[in-house]
Amino acid sequence: MSDTTLKAAQTDHGKLAALTLGALGVVYGDIGTSPLYTLRECFGGEHALPLTPTNVMGIMSLVFWALVIVVTVKYVLFVMRADNKGEGGILSLLALATHASQSASGGSSGAVSTGKLTLLTALGLCGASLFYGDGMITPAMSVLSAVEGLEVAEPALESVVVPVTVVILILLFAIQSHGTSRVGALFGPIMITWFLTIGGLGLIQVAQQPGVLAAFDPRYAIAFFQTNGWIGFLVLGAVVLAVTGGEALYADMGHFGRFPIQLAWLGVVLPALLLNYLGQCALLLSDPTAVRSPFYLLAPEWGLYPLIALSTMATVIASQAVISGVFSLTRQAVQLGLCPRLHIRHTSSEEEGQIYIPRANWGLLIAIIGLVVVFQSSSRLASAYGIAVTGDMIITTMLALVVAHRRWNWPVPVCLALGAGFLAVDLSFFAANAVKIPHGGWVPLVIAAITVGLMATWRRGRAVLSRRLAEESLPLDAFIRRQAKSTDIHRVKGTAVFMTSSSNTVPIALLHNLKHNQVLHERVVFVTVLVDDVPRVPAKDRVLVEGLAEGFYRITVRYGFSQEPNIPKALRLCKAFGLEFDVMATSFFLGRETLIPQMNSQMALWREKLFVLMARTSVSATDFFKLPPNRVVELGTQVQL
Incomplete structure (x- = not known):
């Protein structure tokens, strides 16, 4: 092996190690802290079970198979195959499913936002919205459950749990502007310590009661339902x-890549x-x-x-997983x-997916603090937690199956069998949470x-x-023909670029x-920016440049939904x-x-007023398209909706 090849291999291994460490630090905080409250809620929640060996082993079997079927098989091995050129998340999956369906039907591909509100688009919007709900509840639930450990150590500290939680959350959101790469590098070693610690603590108990390993047998899960009936179903x-x-594993794929996330999980x-x-189950048995x-x-005790x-x-760090996912999802929604x-x-010169959105950051913090103050405890928040997660799981399964059949050309029987298995699990979890x-x-x-x-x-x-703008405008071709014959309009030196959403009409x-x-x-140059569903x-x-007539040009600039427009650069x-x-x-x-x-x-009039309010909060086109402010001329017009 040559020195050059060796150095390249070392560089690749070093980059993989760094990305895997970052994935541990950012992606796996959410699911990695679930042991804090999962079994506690199974045996001490609203539908608390009696602590019998059958129930303990049954719950352990259910947890094991949930991790295998939902996370390992479905997300890590199946859904993450829906790699939209490096990006993941519900809107990225929606773009893949929409593009595949349009291709199969002979339609033209384009941005998700065009055309009628199709069933696929409606599913994608619902999934994205549920993920925002998850993004608000997860930090509140996770941080509260950890700080509540103070009550276990000293019951008199119960009154400080909420204030301490709020302070921690504020500090977390304050460091988001430094970017996920730096945050991941900071959090990665902590999460490695975390996983080694919780694994070691569990191993000590398993060594004392190795019989608990028998819970991997699915017959314990079946026996659990036979014993507990309806209550057993609700415990799901x-x-x-x-x-x-x-869902955060898939949503954060654009930050670290598929393989580092899969490697860290397995x-x-x-x-x-x-x-x-x-x-934990061994401890409960003893x-x-x-x-x-x-x-x-x-x-x-020590x-x-x-x-x-x-x-x-x-x-x-668990909160970081969904925060990063919310940033990615928000950028996709904008584009x-x-x-x-x-x-x-952008917070990284190497990874394009690592971004920071100030409004999303601080808006999310306000919502999370509101949840902490209202619910006061992680047990109360647990009732709100499952609906968003399970609803998102169902929608992800449906969209991924569309991609598998339409884009990967998987046979219908395979997709139906896979869908039946995944949806049976997803719908069972959703139904059990619906009573909450x-x-x-x-x-x-x-x-x-x-x-x-x-x-x-x-x-x-x-x-x-x-x-409305098209109704008030003129066809571009006719306008150019008329101007070519006209002697009334004076031509001045220089170049004028007109930004327009329609490439076939004259900009207002x-x-x-x-x-x-x-x-x-x-x-005179007409510039239209299009966002493709990649x-x-x-x-x-x-860019695509077209000469329309003497002195007139049309430029189409194309971006993907994970890219930021930069017109001067284009x-x-x-x-x-x-x-x-x-x-x-x-x-x-x-x-x-x-x-x-x-x-x-x-x-409807209320929707018009809401749209106007939203438009007023939008970042200016000058900033969004990275135009030099001292070279911009804005001309106003009134438009009745």
């Missing part, structure tokens, strides 16, 4: 807590979780009084406070036209309903606005410029087409619409 609402965080996380759950906190009571400190750090433009910052709706389960449903309403309103409002800004200034630049469009396919690529730009000598013309709601429109 607590068992599902063991797999919360599975090599570190799954063995540690199984050992800890087995250890000491039923440990049911009040089987996780913390695994530790010797190790309780250190374990509380480590648990608190681990649950802070796919499902929410207003937001300020998005009156007791807190309504919270994620309300969050999801509000989010779906906002996304659908923005999507619909943009479509109505585009039609151009018509206003002609009306008020009665001049055209020597070179995460990234390579630079070689970024214009530099036009040199390959014989069209050069000096950005600082170019004038950029933008239309600024003042939206006016009206009765008898294509939207």
